[in-house]
Structures are given as C-alpha cells and as structure tokens.
Amino acid sequence: MNKLFLIAALAVSLFGEKTLLPESTVAVVNGIAISVDERDKEVGKLLPKAYFHSSIDEEKLKNLQEQALESLIEKTLLYSYALSKNINTTESEIDEVMTNLAARYGSKDLFEGAIKRLGFTKATFRDAVKKDEVLKKLYKQEIEVEISDKELREYYDKNMHKFKEPEKVRVRLIHVRNNPEDPEGREKAKKRIDEAFQKLEEGEYFADVAAKYSTAMSRIKGGDMGYLHRGRLQKAVEDVAFSMDINKTSKIIEQDIGYFIVKVEDKLVPNQLSFEKIKDGLAKDLKEKEESRRKSELLKRLMQNSVIVK
Structure with missing residues (x-):
C-alpha cells in the first residue's frame, strides 16, 4: 500500500x-x-x-x-x-x-x-x-449513450405539451423610470410620460417618441422589444399588451418603477412545434441528461468505497 x-x-x-x-x-x-x-x-x-x-x-x-x-x-x-x-x-x-x-x-x-x-x-x-x-x-x-429515433418519438408523443411555443406579442415600449433617490422623481417621470403620450396623440411615430422620451435601453431601437412571451415584462404591462389588438397603443400604465406606454405590432398564437423541428435539440438534451445521470451514479458508488482526504 x-x-x-x-x-x-x-x-x-x-x-x-x-x-x-x-x-x-x-x-x-x-x-x-x-x-x-x-x-x-x-x-x-x-x-x-x-x-x-x-x-x-x-x-x-x-x-x-x-x-x-x-x-x-x-x-x-x-x-x-x-x-x-x-x-x-x-x-x-x-x-x-x-x-x-x-x-x-x-x-x-x-x-x-x-x-x-x-x-x-x-x-x-x-x-x-x-x-x-x-x-x-x-x-x-x-x-x-445514443438515443434512438424511436425513443425520441415516444418521448415527444408523451410530452407534446413541452414543445409548444407560447403566445407572443411584438411590442414597442416607452418606459420612463421613476428615480426613487429624487424626491421629485415620480413627478418628473409623470411629466415626461405625459409629454410622450401627447406626442403620440398628435400623430408622431411611436418609434420616434420612444427614442426621445423612453429611459430604457430599448429606446435606441425605437422602443422595439421584439416578440415576447408572458413573464418578460411587468405583469400589469404584459396584461395590457396581451389584451390589445394589433397596431393599437395603450394608455399610460403606472407602476412603482415608473410609467409605460405599449404599442402592439404583431401577435403569434400558441404553436405546437413539430417533431422534426425539435428532434435534434431533444436528442442532445436527453443524451446529456442520461450521461450525467450515469456518471453521477458511477461516482457515487466509487466514493462510497473510497478514502478521500482533503
């Protein structure tokens, strides 16, 4: 020894x-x-x-x-x-x-x-x-391990709910943040969002108004946030966005962190992804998980019968 x-x-x-x-x-x-x-x-x-x-x-x-x-x-x-x-x-x-x-x-x-x-x-x-x-x-x-096409298909058929694209909306956003360190922060933010809303009422393009008045980083893209599913925005803001029709603009939405105006440019309904579309990604995911499980079990057995000093 x-x-x-x-x-x-x-x-x-x-x-x-x-x-x-x-x-x-x-x-x-x-x-x-x-x-x-x-x-x-x-x-x-x-x-x-x-x-x-x-x-x-x-x-x-x-x-x-x-x-x-x-x-x-x-x-x-x-x-x-x-x-x-x-x-x-x-x-x-x-x-x-x-x-x-x-x-x-x-x-x-x-x-x-x-x-x-x-x-x-x-x-x-x-x-x-x-x-x-x-x-x-x-x-x-x-x-x-290698995951066969038959195993992949069986997993897909049993778990189709996992392979759905959720409902999405494409939005533009004007967000004027409230500065909590400024005693007049909320008042200033309200004045700024009111001015932005007035410009929209007067017919100015949403992107131009967002670029000028929004304090969020999305202003550099005219407020374009792309396609979003639920959970990506403040709940009150996304509730408004998902309830609106395409090409409509919201009223001012007040939140603790500031004020929002939302414009919905497109909507995508929930979509079931086909087996062929998810096949390669699923194979990689299942392979990694099974190999990780096997490795963990092997290491667990080896550690139980080992003397390790650190």
Whole structure:
C-alpha cells in the first residue's frame, strides 16, 4: 500500500477532517496524491479568458480552487476505476494524439513551447494525455449513450405539451423610470410620460417618441422589444399588451418603477412545434441528461468505497 495513503489514513483516524497534508498536496484519493500544481493547472482550465491577463479576487480564486479540486478528485476516481476494468491506452495511441496536437501548432518546437508555458514537461504532458484517453474510453464504454429515433418519438408523443411555443406579442415600449433617490422623481417621470403620450396623440411615430422620451435601453431601437412571451415584462404591462389588438397603443400604465406606454405590432398564437423541428435539440438534451445521470451514479458508488482526504 502507498506510504502516503497510510499516513493520510492514519491522520484521518486520529484527527478526522483536520488532517494536515504535505504542503505540496491538496488531497489524497485512495493513496493517490493530488498536488497543488495539478490543482492550479485545473484552475487555469476553469478561468474565463477575461481573467487571463488580470487579477481575480481572493474569494473567486478560492471557489475556483475548490471546483478544480472536486474535478480532479472525480477524474482520479474514474481513472483508477478504468484501470481496474482493464481500460487502458497504448503508447502508439498516445503518440498519435501528440502528433495531432503538434500539427495544430504548426511545428514540434512550437508545440513543445506551448507545453512548457502550461507548466508541463514533455513526460508529464504525455501522462496527462494518457489519462484523458483512458477517461474517454471509460466514458464511451460505461457512460455514453445514443438515443434512438424511436425513443425520441415516444418521448415527444408523451410530452407534446413541452414543445409548444407560447403566445407572443411584438411590442414597442416607452418606459420612463421613476428615480426613487429624487424626491421629485415620480413627478418628473409623470411629466415626461405625459409629454410622450401627447406626442403620440398628435400623430408622431411611436418609434420616434420612444427614442426621445423612453429611459430604457430599448429606446435606441425605437422602443422595439421584439416578440415576447408572458413573464418578460411587468405583469400589469404584459396584461395590457396581451389584451390589445394589433397596431393599437395603450394608455399610460403606472407602476412603482415608473410609467409605460405599449404599442402592439404583431401577435403569434400558441404553436405546437413539430417533431422534426425539435428532434435534434431533444436528442442532445436527453443524451446529456442520461450521461450525467450515469456518471453521477458511477461516482457515487466509487466514493462510497473510497478514502478521500482533503
């Protein structure tokens, strides 16, 4: 048995969750150590590109480190399980992956330079490739599923209510916000919306009035909000919009956050989406859900029979 595993297991029995691991180690999974360096490389994968050339706050970094560690623990459990099932990869398969990666960089030297910048040696990168290839094989063998057309059709027929486009209205909106920090905010907003309504009464185009008087971002598009289903606007505003006829303009609608005027330009009735239209998206969704379920169940079984020290 691995010496580090014995030390970690003994520490758990003596100190429980307050185990002190070596400074270079952040976790031990069934005797396999996960180093700070491995965790930090995994953090780099999770970081949005926007953070690559800037600093992040301590709390954000801590959350990313926790996510990275959980990911590495899962990968370690799955990798060990794969090896126990005699799922492995050959040196020639690793060579092929390395060759393909080098080709993407245009030359062997550029590829090796990129590896170095990522903090790998050629040997440690090759080892990482090996683990990834083993995990891919495990995924294909025990987790990956294909949803047949028959299964998709049966799901669609039983759940047709899930594949309906709701009633929609296309609206233009004038929204004059009330500034709660201004004692005269509501009075000023009311004056502005009254002026806008007067312009509409005088025959000015709704888009022009919205561009001039609305304080919402939609003013840059003449108040055009596009097609909206229920739940996208203030309830009182959408109740008016959905009750109006096409090409009609509402009266002023007063709300706590300000005042609204709505114009309805088009309406779409609820529409049942055809099987062919939703087929590809449904297949992707069901596949992802089933594979996620299988992976979660496998990890749950593996964790129940593992010693994990963090």
